[in-house]
Structure formats: structure tokens, C-alpha cells
Amino acid sequence: MIEHRLIERMVAVLDKQRATIEGGSPPDNDLLDQAADFMRVYADRCHHGKEEELLFAKLQTKPMSPEMVSAMDRLMADHVRSRELVSRMRDLNARSRGGDAASVSELVAVLGEIAKLYPDHIAREDKQFFPEAMRYLSKEESDAMLQQFNDFDRKLIHQKYRAVVEGAEKR
Numbered sequence: 326m327i328e329h330r331l332i333e334r335m336v337a338v339l340d341k342q343r344a345t346i347e348g349g350s351p352p353d354n355d356l357l358d359q360a361a362d363f364m365r366v367y368a369d370r371c372h373h374g375k376e377e378e379l380l381f382a383k384l385q386t387k388p389m390s391p392e393m394v395s396a397m398d399r400l401m402a403d404h405v406r407s408r409e410l411v412s413r414m415r416d417l418n419a420r421s422r423g424g425d426a427a428s429v430s431e432l433v434a435v436l437g438e439i440a441k442l443y444p445d446h447i448a449r450e451d452k453q454f455f456p457e458a459m460r461y462l463s464k465e466e467s468d469a470m471l472q473q474f475n476d477f478d479r480k481l482i483h484q485k486y487r488a489v490v491e492g493a494e495k496r
């Protein structure tokens with residue numbers, strides 16, 4: 326939930342950028358590149374990664390209520406959708422940087438969809454899913470999961486920059 330607070334701030338930046346572009350200003354391509362990196366690495370790999378690979382995976386070993394199962398399915402579908410939207414945002418931003426004016430209206434639409442998806446997704450997790458999920462975990466299990474979250478985060482920067490070097494070597 327602490328991570329949600331930072332993601333919300335970037336989503337607010339994206340919504341502001343949407344309004345600025347709609348008001349007739351050109352897209353801030355550098356800002357959108359940085360935002361795409363944040364959404365890919367922090368929101369998706371780091372945050373959704375811990376949710377899916379640790380929390381959801383653990384809950385799947387528990388006798389979840391049908392409501393919990395469908396809530397979790399919906400959250401995972403949101404993650405897939407957000408990955409698609411961020412990837413489109415990145416592509417459209419690259420096209421806009423290259424002078425493709427036609428990409429701008431699509432970019433506005435994608436930014437609007439991101440700004441709509443995240444607050445709703447985060448509210449469902451914070452207010453319903455996470456409190457309910459804690460009822461399925463013992464104190465030992467939730468303590469162990471916090472440790473796993475820390476280990477996951479610790480490895481992440483090494484994975485990211487190893488991928489950067491490997492990508493650079495191939496160029």
C-alpha cells in the first residue's frame with residue numbers, strides 16, 4: 326500500500342500531462358519516457374511483480390471464497406491491461422517524438438485510460454482485497470511474505486541494470 330501512494334502520484338502526473346496536451350500543448354516526450362520507465366519497472370515489475378508472484382501465488386494455495394477468486398482474477402486482468410496501456414503509451418510517445426502528429430490524439434486517449442484504471446484498481450486492493458487477503462495468512466506467513474518482498478526488491482535493481490547492459494551489448 327505504501328507503493329500505491331507513489332504510483333498514484335505518477336498517475337496524477339500522467340493525467341495532468343493528458344490535460345496539458347488536450348489544451349493544445351505538445352507532449353512532453355522526456356517526461357513521458359521517464360513515466361513509461363517508472364510504470365514498467367516500478368509499477369509493473371516491482372509492484373505488480375510482488376503482488377502476482379508472492380501474494381497472489383500464496384493465496385492460490387488457500388481455500389479462497391468465490392468472491393476472492395473473482396476479485397483476484399479481475400486484479401490480474403487489470404495488470405495485463407495496464408501493461409498494454411503503458412506499452413502503447415511508450416510507442417505513441419516515440420511516434421510523437423519522431424514528429425507523427427497523428428499519434429497525439431491516441432496518446433491522450435491512452436493517458437486517460439491509465440488515469441482511470443489505476444485509481445479504481447488501487448482502491449479495490451487497498452479497501453477490499455488486501456484486508457481480506459490478510460485474513461487468509463497466519464502471522465508467520467505474513468512475516469515471511471514481508472521478507473520475500475524485501476528480497477524481491479533487493480534483486481530488482483540488479484536485474485534491471487543487467488538487462489540494460491545486455492541490451493546495450495546487442496546494439
Ligand SMILES: [Fe+2]
Nearest residue numbers: 373376400450
Ligand atoms: Fe495490483
Ligand SMILES: [Fe+2]
Nearest residue numbers: 329372376450
Ligand atoms: Fe497494487
